[in-house]
Structure formats: structure tokens, C-alpha cells
Amino acid sequence: xxxxxxxxxxxxxFAGAVIAAALSLMSFFSASPLVDITGVxxxxxxxxxxxxxxxxxxxxxxxxxxxxxxxxxxALKKTIAEMEETVRQAQADRDENELxxxxxxxxxxxxxxxxxxxxxxxxxxxxxxxxxxTLNKGTNHGVEAGDSVIDSTGALVxxxxxxxxxxxTVLTTVDTDTSLGARVFRTKDLGLAQGDFSLMSEDLLxxxxxxxxxxxxxxxxxxxxxxxxxxxxxxxxxxxxxxxxDDSGAASYAIVEPAVDFDNLSxxxxxxxxxxxx
Amino acid sequence: MLARNETIIKxxxxxxxxxxxxxxxxxxxxxxxxxxxxxxLYPLIAAIPATFESPTAGTAFAIGAGVFCDLLLPxxxxxxxxxxxxxxxxCAALLAQSVLPAGFLCSCAAAVTAFLFTGLFHCFLLxxxxxxxxxxxxxxxxxxxxxxxxxxxxxxxxYRWVYRRTHLDD
Numbered sequence: 001x002x003x004x005x006x007x008x009x010x011x012x013x014f015a016g017a018v019i020a021a022a023l024s025l026m027s028f029f030s031a032s033p034l035v036d037i038t039g040v041x042x043x044x045x046x047x048x049x050x051x052x053x054x055x056x057x058x059x060x061x062x063x064x065x066x067x068x069x070x071x072x073x074x075a076l077k078k079t080i081a082e083m084e085e086t087v088r089q090a091q092a093d094r095d096e097n098e099l100x101x102x103x104x105x106x107x108x109x110x111x112x113x114x115x116x117x118x119x120x121x122x123x124x125x126x127x128x129x130x131x132x133x134t135l136n137k138g139t140n141h142g143v144e145a146g147d148s149v150i151d152s153t154g155a156l157v158x159x160x161x162x163x164x165x166x167x168x169t170v171l172t173t174v175d176t177d178t179s180l181g182a183r184v185f186r187t188k189d190l191g192l193a194q195g196d197f198s199l200m201s202e203d204l205l206x207x208x209x210x211x212x213x214x215x216x217x218x219x220x221x222x223x224x225x226x227x228x229x230x231x232x233x234x235x236x237x238x239x240x241x242x243x244x245x246d247d248s249g250a251a252s253y254a255i256v257e258p259a260v261d262f263d264n265l266s267x268x269x270x271x272x273x274x275x276x277x278x
Numbered sequence: 279m280l281a282r283n284e285t286i287i288k289x290x291x292x293x294x295x296x297x298x299x300x301x302x303x304x305x306x307x308x309x310x311x312x313x314x315x316x317x318x319l320y321p322l323i324a325a326i327p328a329t330f331e332s333p334t335a336g337t338a339f340a341i342g343a344g345v346f347c348d349l350l351l352p353x354x355x356x357x358x359x360x361x362x363x364x365x366x367x368x369c370a371a372l373l374a375q376s377v378l379p380a381g382f383l384c385s386c387a388a389a390v391t392a393f394l395f396t397g398l399f400h401c402f403l404l405x406x407x408x409x410x411x412x413x414x415x416x417x418x419x420x421x422x423x424x425x426x427x428x429x430x431x432x433x434x435x436x437y438r439w440v441y442r443r444t445h446l447d448d
Contacts, residue, residue: 123308124308125316126304126308126316126350126351126352127316127318127351127352127353128315128316128318128418128421128422129353129354129400129418130351130352130353130354132352161352162352169352171352176354176404176407176409176411177354194409195409196409196411197404197409197411197414197415197418198411198413198414201314201414201418
């Protein structure tokens with residue numbers, strides 16, 4: 001080997017120089033073959049670790065996205081809950097608005113009824129022996145025993161019989177303890193509208209003490225007479241269903257169908273004060 | 279003879295069961311109408327515990343039940359139930375003492391008696407008011423008893439459980 005270098009060293013050096021010059025010359029036009037070869041050899045490894053890095057990056061991004069989505073989802077749920085609450089409130093406001101509009105109409109129609117209190121029915125009849133309603137308004141809203149209660153159409157529902165701080169009990173027009181001065185709108189005949197136990201289960205009441213010469217027709221409107229000043233006049237009680245003779249056969253009484261459907265009633269108005277119209 | 283604390287526990291448990299029944303009445307039965315009437319548990323509250331107790335104790339408990347009902351329910355008289363329930367309680371206790379041993383049958387008989395008394399008293403007051411309704415009144419009381427009778431069984435079980443829990447030696 002020592003001899004070979006001694007004899008041919010110059011040639012080897014020359015060949016090396018030529019190759020170096022050639023490679024330098026080639027590198028002007030393309031990547032250096034050594035670099036190229038190195039690159040080719042490194043390429044699969046580079047691809048491998050790039051894909052591993054990409055996988056890690058993807059996982060990291062996925063984790064970040066999931067966290068962000070979870071936060072966004074929670075925020076959206078909260079927003080939806082708030083919006084649902086707003087919708088519910090809007091619904092309640094709309095109902096109240098409708099009620100107040102009815103009240104306004106009623107006030108415009110009946111100027112003698114000066115002071116109303118809107119109330120919600122919290123309980124319907126609690127025994128089989130009385131027809132009553134429990135309201136959510138009491139003495140704290142100025143409700144008193146004896147106040148008349150009407151529905152949104154102005155029809156008489158009943159009379160307040162008992163009052164507590166934030167509740168009151170209404171005996172409906174068909175209850176046996178209710179007696180009202182009544183007048184038939186068409187004939188102006190006066191009578192006494194009162195509950196009857198045998199009719200109470202059918203939600204009917206009697207119109208007693210009618211004049212002997214009265215000529216009532218089925219469908220005649222019966223309203224409060226207002227006589228005595230206990231109740232406002234002109235509140236609709238109901239319509240005559242039929243006229244019957246009493247047990248003695250000497251006097252007649254009428255069966256009255258109330259204008260109010262007690263079972264489907266949910267909102268009423270308590271008349272706290274009224275002007276007596278003569 | 280029961281110890282004082284046993285006696286207190288017994289009456290407290292009777293009262294708790296009665297309140298539970300009142301809750302069931304207000305929350306559920308009041309909204310149910312069977313054969314045109316609402317099932318009405320209150321007369322049972324006055325009658326059934328009395329079948330397990332002496333006439334004095336049964337009547338006293340029935341007075342309490344009556345006061346509770348008068349505070350809660352509309353009635354033609356302010357003390358309607360306070361007047362009639364003690365009579366129902368006394369009858370129930372006497373029935374259990376001398377005719378039928380306390381149990382389901384006795385509770386049924388006591389319940390029917392309680393409904394009869396309550397109905398007749400209602401009719402009597404209507405008659406006094408000039409609104410005679412004996413027929414419809416008795417009919418309503420009978421229907422009330424009929425639709426409420428199924429409740430006699432669970433209520434008897436509950437009250438009897440309290441009685442047996444506190445009268446272990448009997």
C-alpha cells in the first residue's frame with residue numbers, strides 16, 4: 001500500500017482533484033450527489049418522524065378542540081337555558097298582558113265597577129257538599145268577605161266567603177249558601193237566585209220567588225239586580241234553562257245555567273268596590 | 279298501661295298518618311271524580327283510629343281531626359266537622375268494643391257510619407236553612423262512602439301498625 005501511494009500517489013491526488021472539480025461543477029446545476037444520496041437515505045426517516053410529529057400535533061390539536069368545544073357547549077347550554085327562561089317569561093308576560101287587556105275592556109264596559117283585583121284559582125271544590133274555589137289573593141290585596149267575583153267576560157262566578165292573608169275562598173253561584181238578588185234581563189222580573197243541593201252537582205241553580213205572572217223563556221238572561229247594594233247590578237248570572245212548578249204546585253221557579261264554566265276557570269277578578277247604580 | 283313516651287309516640291304517629299292522608303286527599307283525590315263525587319278521606323281519619331282506641335281517646339282524636347277539617351274545608355257551619363266527627367269517633371270506638379273486633383270489617387262499618395253521620399248532618403243543616411235535600415244528600419253520602427271505601431284498607435293497615443307497635447303486650 002505504501003509503495004502504491006509512492007508510485008501512484010500523484011495520480012490518486014489528481015483523480016481526487018478531478019472528481020472534486022467535477023462535483024463542484026455539477027453542483028452548479030443540481031443538488032450535490034452526496035447531498036442527494038444523503039437526502040434519499042434520510043427521506044423515509046424524515047417522513048416517519050414527520051408523521052409521528054404530525055400525529056402528536058393532531059392529537060394535541062384534537063385535545064385542544066375538544067376542550068374548546070366542551071367549553072363552547074357549556075356556554076351554549078347556558079345560553080339556551082337563559083333563552084328558554086326568557087321564552088317562559090315572555091309566555092307568562094303574554095298571559096298577564098291578555099288578562100290585563102281583558103281587565104281594561106271590563107273597566108271600559110263597566111264604569112261602576114271601580115276597583116278590581118285579578119286572582120288565580122289555586123284550588124277547585126274540595127268537598128262534595130260545597131261548590132267553592134280558592135284564590136291566591138287575600139287581605140294583603142284588599143280582598144274582603146262578601147266581595148263579588150267575576151270572570152273575564154263579566155259573568156258572576158261567586159262571592160268571597162272567607163279571607164286569609166294571601167288566600168280567599170269563593171262560594172260559587174251554585175253553592176247552597178249563595179243567595180243573590182236577580183233580575184231577568186228581558187222581562188225585568190225580580191227573583192232570588194240561590195244554590196240548590198240537588199242541582200249543585202249539575203252546576204245549576206234556582207231562581208225563586210218569581211212573580212206569579214212572569215213569562216220566562218228558555219235562554220232568558222239572568223243578571224244581578226243590585227238591590228240592597230250588596231252586589232253590583234247587571235252581572236250576568238246565567239241563562240234560564242227551564243221553568244218548573246214547586247212541590248206545592250202554586251209557585252214556579254226557574255232552573256238557571258250559570259254563564260261560567262267553573263271547571264275550566266283559572267283566572268278571575270274580585271270586585272273590591274263598586275258604585276251603586278240606581 | 280303505656281309509658282308516657284310510648285303514648286306520645288303513638289298519638290304523634292296517628293297524627294302523622296292522618297296528615298299523610300290529608301296530603302293524599304289534597305294532592306290526588308281532590309282531583310279525582312268517581313261516580314260524580316270526590317273520594318273523601320277525612321271521615322276515615324276520625325273513625326279508623328278510634329276503632330283501635332277507647333271511646334274517650336277515640337272521641338278526643340276525632341275532635342282533633344274535626345278541628346283540622348274545619349280549619350281547612352268550607353262547611354255550612356264554622357265548627358261543622360268539630361261537632362260531627364267526635365260522634366263518628368265515639369261510634370267507631372263503641373262499635374269496635376262491643377260489636378266487631380277492630381280490623382278491616384270494623385273499619386268499613388265505622389267508615390260507613392262516619393259518612394252517614396256527616397251526610398245526615400249536612401242534610402239537617404240544609405233542612406234548617408229551608409233547602410231540604412234529604413234524598414240527594416243521602417245519595418251523595420252513600421256515593422262518597424262507596425268511592426272512599428277502598429282507602430279503608432291501607433289506612434287500617436297503617437293505624438293498626440301504629441297500635442301494634444305501641445301495644446306490644448296486648
